[in-house]
Amino acid sequence: MNVDISNCLVIEDSLPGVVAGKAAGMAVVAVPSLPKQAGLYSSADEVINSLLDLHPEKWGLPPFEDWIEGTLPIEPWYIGGPVIKGFGRGSKVLGIPTANLPAENFSTILSEHTSGVYFGWAGLSTRGIYKMVMSIGWNPYFDNTEKTIEPWLLHEFGEDFYGEELRLAIVGYIRPEANFPSLESLIARIHKDGRIAEKALDLPIYAGYKDSPYLKNSMLRSNCHS
Numbered sequence: 001m002n003v004d005i006s007n008c009l010v011i012e013d014s015l016p017g018v019v020a021g022k023a024a025g026m027a028v029v030a031v032p033s034l035p036k037q038a039g040l041y042s043s044a045d046e047v048i049n050s051l052l053d054l055h056p057e058k059w060g061l062p063p064f065e066d067w068i069e070g071t072l073p074i075e076p077w078y079i080g081g082p083v084i085k086g087f088g089r090g091s092k093v094l095g096i097p098t099a100n101l102p103a104e105n106f107s108t109i110l111s112e113h114t115s116g117v118y119f120g121w122a123g124l125s126t127r128g129i130y131k132m133v134m135s136i137g138w139n140p141y142f143d144n145t146e147k148t149i150e151p152w153l154l155h156e157f158g159e160d161f162y163g164e165e166l167r168l169a170i171v172g173y174i175r176p177e178a179n180f181p182s183l184e185s186l187i188a189r190i191h192k193d194g195r196i197a198e199k200a201l202d203l204p205i206y207a208g209y210k211d212s213p214y215l216k217n218s219m220l221r222s223n224c225h226s
Contacts, residue, residue, distance in 0.1 A: 073205055
């Protein structure tokens with residue numbers, strides 16, 4: 001094929017594949033199959049959590065054209081359940097109250113979706129539908145031992161709503177999960193994620209999901225029981 005190997009980019013999930021690609025003189029982007037294994041792939045030119053985080057322009061290739069205002073539209077997915085108490089860090093440590101869902105109810109979903117920061121719409125059965133930004137992962141700054149789902153509803157509430165049914169329509173992706181050198185830098189990044197989500201959800205490609213039957217049906221059921 002008369003191809004210069006040094007101009008080739010390999011995207012590989014296995015360690016032997018990474019080693020082979022580097023030995024052949026290719027640029028290699030590693031996408032580890034197992035969580036928390038990035039350290040084993042240090043020979044790769046770049047290690048990313050998932051293909052959502054691939055930016056081909058870094059390698060002299062045309063950029064993907066589906067990113068919009070710093071967000072990536074995804075196939076929507078929907079989850080819901082009662083709001084529970086989490087680690088207590090959201091309000092007390094970060095000043096960012098999250099509405100936690102029981103992770104044990106979503107083991108399959110958590111295994112299917114890559115860690116990172118997502119956004120979408122949140123429906124509370126007795127209150128309304130709100131913009132939200134959400135993290136999925138291990139929160140490396142706090143070194144969690146389990147993968148969690150932590151939505152932050154972008155609205156000021158005057159009281160807690162533990163036990164209330166929360167439904168989420170997740171419609172876009174912002175960035176991979178990351179560690180931070182300080183608590184202040186983590187808080188600043190979370191607020192930036194919130195601003196990105198707030199702005200993006202006004203775009204037509206995302207705004208329509210606010211009217212999702214999944215979100216509205218929870219409101220209807222609540223009204224029927226009130």
